[in-house]
Amino acid sequence: GAGVSQTPSNKVTEKGKYVELRCDPISGHTALYWYRQSLGQGPEFLIYFQGTGAADDSGLPNDRFFAVRPEGSVSTLKIQRTERGDSAVYLCASSLRRGTDTQYFGPGTRLTVL
Amino acid sequence: SQQGEEDPQALSIQEGENATMNCSYKTSINNLQWYRQNSGRGLVHLILIRSNEREKHSGRLRVTLDTSKKSSSLLITASRAADTASYFCATGLGSSNTGKLIFGQGTTLQVKP
Numbered sequence: 736g737a738g739v740s741q742t743p744s745n746k747v748t749e750k751g752k753y754v755e756l757r758c759d760p761i762s763g764h765t766a767l768y769w770y771r772q773s774l775g776q777g778p779e780f781l782i783y784f785q786g787t788g789a790a791d792d793s794g795l796p797n798d799r800f801f802a803v804r805p806e807g808s809v810s811t812l813k814i815q816r817t818e819r820g821d822s823a824v825y826l827c828a829s830s831l832r833r834g835t836d837t838q839y840f841g842p843g844t845r846l847t848v849l
Numbered sequence: 850s851q852q853g854e855e856d857p858q859a860l861s862i863q864e865g866e867n868a869t870m871n872c873s874y875k876t877s878i879n880n881l882q883w884y885r886q887n888s889g890r891g892l893v894h895l896i897l898i899r900s901n902e903r904e905k906h907s908g909r910l911r912v913t914l915d916t917s918k919k920s921s922s923l924l925i926t927a928s929r930a931a932d933t934a935s936y937f938c939a940t941g942l943g944s945s946n947t948g949k950l951i952f953g954q955g956t957t958l959q960v961k962p
Binding site for chain 2: 766768770775776777778779780783785790791793794824826828830833835837838839840841842843
């Protein structure tokens, strides 16, 4: 079946603007994760959803970042008042059930803040 | 904060040779996963090994886990040019597993034809 999809694939915005990044998990997967990856680094955890609720949001860097998953499927990562330091590839992953299952990653959204 | 550290940071070998990458971590884990990434985009899952397992195989891949030494290794046998990529280990934390994976900085593997 289809894998995890993310839109847009690239997003260029100006400092101070608001952006939304979308993730469509693998159908039937209840767990969804957001990570971000800076150049030359490994992915860094942001938030984990089990169903509709955020089970762990300890990785969100500050209150400019928040994410929703209102129907337990598609998720949106929202960044307010973007800063140049927010530039990175934002990766979404999903797993079948629990957080201990294999995580399958999408292709990512490359965010550039000018 | 990063938990895993891969060694070496970069590895260059000839096609047909074996490649070994190592990963060390600091805290107790529930599982450890290895991923491959091409061109800085999507990660491809390779193998998941749980804390009560010591070795797993998948095709040309062999993963070992030593929880007493808090380390894991990924062996790619008979490497191919298509194996050129970055390889990451990621740990799922034990006891209060939240689903969070903590990644290392990765090993960049180049396989020369």
